[in-house]
Amino acid sequence: MSFVWPVRVYYEDTDSGGVVYYANYLKFMERARTEWLRARGFEQTDLANEYGIVFVVRSVSAEYLKPARFNDALDVHVEQKQLGRSQIYVSHRIVRGDEVLNTAEVRLACVSAATFRPEPMPEVVREALQK
Numbered sequence: 001m002s003f004v005w006p007v008r009v010y011y012e013d014t015d016s017g018g019v020v021y022y023a024n025y026l027k028f029m030e031r032a033r034t035e036w037l038r039a040r041g042f043e044q045t046d047l048a049n050e051y052g053i054v055f056v057v058r059s060v061s062a063e064y065l066k067p068a069r070f071n072d073a074l075d076v077h078v079e080q081k082q083l084g085r086s087q088i089y090v091s092h093r094i095v096r097g098d099e100v101l102n103t104a105e106v107r108l109a110c111v112s113a114a115t116f117r118p119e120p121m122p123e124v125v126r127e128a129l130q131k
Helices: 022-039 044-051 123-130
Strands: 003-008 053-064 073-083 087-096 099-112
Touching (some): 003 022, 022 044, 022 053, 022 073, 022 087, 022 099, 044 053, 044 123, 073 123
Antiparallel strands (some): 003 073, 053 099, 073 087, 087 099
């Protein structure tokens, strides 16, 4: 099941050609993943403060298919693909209406908030993400 977060393209998101600057798609995805976690009951600050973990991007593979422009209303989809002991694999689609503009595969690593070394996910987090 896909989680969807709406995003509006602001002037500051665009480059000199009037289209969304490529790195800003990654920011849209980051916002959507934060809201995806929030919808599952986890604030990023609480994960760090209560469980001593944070999720960091380990790798990204993105395809830029069509440009988004100033004032476009976009939907950023987050779909969990695989859940490991200390990693989450998610896919993203950024769409405008029925048009897919961008796709990405993202691998998130669970790391210690203090040392940034890999940590297994707390069981309560794993259980919530498995549902």
